[in-house]
Amino acid sequence: MFVAVDDTDSVRGNCTTFLATEIIKELSDLDLIGCPRLVRLNPAVPWKTRGNGSLVMKFGHGVGKKRFIGMVDDKEFYCYDDSDNYELDYRSIMKRLIPITEKYCESDANAGLLISSQRPDVSFYKRGVTTILSREEIDREIDRIGALTYTTGNGRGLIGATCGLAWIPEDITFELLAYRERERWGTKRQYDPTSIKKMDSKFPTTFNNWEDRTGKVAIVPSTPCPVLYGIRGDVLRDVIDAANIVKTEKIYRWLVFLTNQGTDDHVIRDAKELVSNRSYFIGGKVVSKANHIRGGHTFIGISTKYGVITCGAYEPSKEFRFVFDQLIPDDEIEVVGEFREYPRTLNVEKLHVVSVVRCAEKISNPICPICEKKMNSIGRGQGYRCKTCHTKEKSAVVQYRSRWIVPGWYEPPVCSRRHLSKPLKRMGLEQPIEFIKR
Ligand code: ATP
Numbered sequence: 001m002f003v004a005v006d007d008t009d010s011v012r013g014n015c016t017t018f019l020a021t022e023i024i025k026e027l028s029d030l031d032l033i034g035c036p037r038l039v040r041l042n043p044a045v046p047w048k049t050r051g052n053g054s055l056v057m058k059f060g061h062g063v064g065k066k067r068f069i070g071m072v073d074d075k076e077f078y079c080y081d082d083s084d085n086y087e088l089d090y091r092s093i094m095k096r097l098i099p100i101t102e103k104y105c106e107s108d109a110n111a112g113l114l115i116s117s118q119r120p121d122v123s124f125y126k127r128g129v130t131t132i133l134s135r136e137e138i139d140r141e142i143d144r145i146g147a148l149t150y151t152t153g154n155g156r157g158l159i160g161a162t163c164g165l166a167w168i169p170e171d172i173t174f175e176l177l178a179y180r181e182r183e184r185w186g187t188k189r190q191y192d193p194t195s196i197k198k199m200d201s202k203f204p205t206t207f208n209n210w211e212d213r214t215g216k217v218a219i220v221p222s223t224p225c226p227v228l229y230g231i232r233g234d235v236l237r238d239v240i241d242a243a244n245i246v247k248t249e250k251i252y253r254w255l256v257f258l259t260n261q262g263t264d265d266h267v268i269r270d271a272k273e274l275v276s277n278r279s280y281f282i283g284g285k286v287v288s289k290a291n292h293i294r295g296g297h298t299f300i301g302i303s304t305k306y307g308v309i310t311c312g313a314y315e316p317s318k319e320f321r322f323v324f325d326q327l328i329p330d331d332e333i334e335v336v337g338e339f340r341e342y343p344r345t346l347n348v349e350k351l352h353v354v355s356v357v358r359c360a361e362k363i364s365n366p367i368c369p370i371c372e373k374k375m376n377s378i379g380r381g382q383g384y385r386c387k388t389c390h391t392k393e394k395s396a397v398v399q400y401r402s403r404w405i406v407p408g409w410y411e412p413p414v415c416s417r418r419h420l421s422k423p424l425k426r427m428g429l430e431q432p433i434e435f436i437k438r
Pocket of ligand 1: 006007008009015016017041042045047048049050051052053054110127128129130131132133134156157158159160161163
């Protein structure tokens, strides 16, 4: 039996992942089959609260190996690799979950809770993570799989719940989420940054923990939600061991989620056309140098198979904008980013400098090889001629300027990365050079 839920929180508080821990606690007479899943969907959805995440859990009678994945109210939680065919009474389970969903749902949220024996077609995940879906097509799929639903507000959360449930993991990561004691929700979080730095260097399979250059902690949110921190990584056991060395205020509960974070699943390659509110991988040649606007945002133009596109690197991406500053016309690049209609720009979240052109600067007119005197220009683009002996020369004397940018992949600092963006670390790459603001 699958339980999926989305859209219970708002910027004021709550968190759908915390509700997942409450659901697991409520259904502790059943076994969790596989890790609970935190499935991020299209980050360009205009009505998301923060990271567009939906939550999916499978319950049943566990068989096979069981794995330790969390502590909820001093009780150890395990998940099983598989389940038997034991039939559950979905309606009575829905009755148990409705009061919990209502309790942890913000009044202006549009919650969707789904209980189903079947997953929706996998295409719903692919479309949910890359495009915008309508309620009508989701409702048709819910009817097809015969799922039970409960909603609040306009029930839009059913879109995320359905698309999250449709995820068949390929590339996967884990996130250990630690939660604060209730009475501390909304107050300043207490933690020791040096323990987080230590954890980051001790566990190379974790990512997006810490920003080395600025010494900024990236695992602790600043929102009033119940989350104390989240440690992301490739290996389940490692995120648990990593959490053991992080020093913080008292942890109320913690749980490891299987996620699609850091996988680039939201990126569309080889698209026929560009549609707004989707993210693309696009190759092109730089056509215009960096243009800066108020607020610290930087733009460049690139010529692509879709025409000339303006690429934006916004202020929160900090030093990443300096990559734009170093690009000049004819440099070949590939960009990953969200395409927006107004203003028509691609918000770049990762950039590959494929090749850079040599940059020639004219030093002087050429010297006549016979008379040893400076030649004169014949006209724009027509070369040079010696006034005395009429010898011709095509080009001026030039000097090649050093280019600071070098081919390779570049990404924004940890704190301004998208949940779904695959960090260079997970791609087995390192940024070739760092830009530093003085
Ligand atoms: P948090 O990450 O803090 O849990 P959130 O960013 O997930 O919050 P929600 O409040 O859940 O934000 O809002 C996202 C809304 O967008 C949900 O109602 C979800 O069902 C809907 N949604 C998700 N993906 C799509 C999509 N591809 N097309 C249309 N709607 C979507």
